[in-house]
Amino acid sequence: MVNLAYVIAGSEATGGAGIQADLKTFQELGVYGVGTLTCIVSFDPQNDWGHRFVPVEPQVIADQFEAATSTYDLDVVKIGMLGTPATIDVVAESLASQRWHHVVLDPVLICKGQEPGAALDTDTALREKILPFATVITPNVFEAKILSGMDTIESVDDLVEAAERIHALGPDFVVVKGGVELPGPDAVDVLFDGQEITVFSVPKVGEERVSGAGCTFAAAITAELAKGNDVERAVGVAKQLVTEAIEARVSSHAPFDTVWQGAYTD
């Protein structure tokens, strides 16, 4: 039987993050990936090679959704970067038209190419319109602070408190990722299912933030859920895969500091 997973996310032109990383991760885990593109992120030579962000027209997003869901029976979806309130509106309407077994939300707020004020609008729209669909949400420390209202997240106890607060917003499962942001030797994530906390911890691979790690992690959770695994097992597989991917990128001396290239090829 072919397992299918769906992703609604943005393109990150170097292939390290975004829908490219999502689809590669699905493939790596033996799941057929179907994708709907929400925005295009590239580098802007006019702006110190910072991010250039272009949203896809809402109607085109709706059309892609219709094509994907009328062709395949999709009931597990990952939501990555949406980017604007208008995109969030159309994705929320589309999600409401189907029944989902799992909706994995990676609450990417904005990328560097957007005005800082855009994060607030996007945050409000995500909370109001997409969060109610999420069965699993995977915030990093920055996103967890915004969603939980906590000023600081600096310890495993803080990750736990953030997970509990975010759980109260509605998702069935919350994974708060400490990553390199949490001080200490380990990359720690906590999963809260409303009753129990499970801690996933590995020694940090370097100290730098790795672009694409969050996309790969949430995509791996999604792929494992599409295979019928439970959330705790899916997070365990995702943690192992993302750690190996970061190790591979570091040891392969990828040409770009913050983007892992060829993570799965060594």
Ligand SMILES: Nc1ncnc2c1ncn2[C@@H]1O[C@H](COP(=O)(O)OP(=O)(O)O)[C@@H](O)[C@H]1O
């Ligand atoms: N340097 C690292 N070494 C090991 N694991 C890491 C490292 N950086 C991030 N991770 C892990 O990768 C996953 C994605 O985390 P993170 O990078 O915080 O997400 P995001 O890309 O959303 O900021 C988490 O499981 C996190 O703990």
Ligand SMILES: Cc1ncc(COP(=O)(O)O)c(C=O)c1O
């Ligand atoms: C389209 C897109 N999606 C997602 C992300 C977030 O990537 P991650 O959190 O995995 O580093 C980025 C970051 O640049 C992006 O450009």
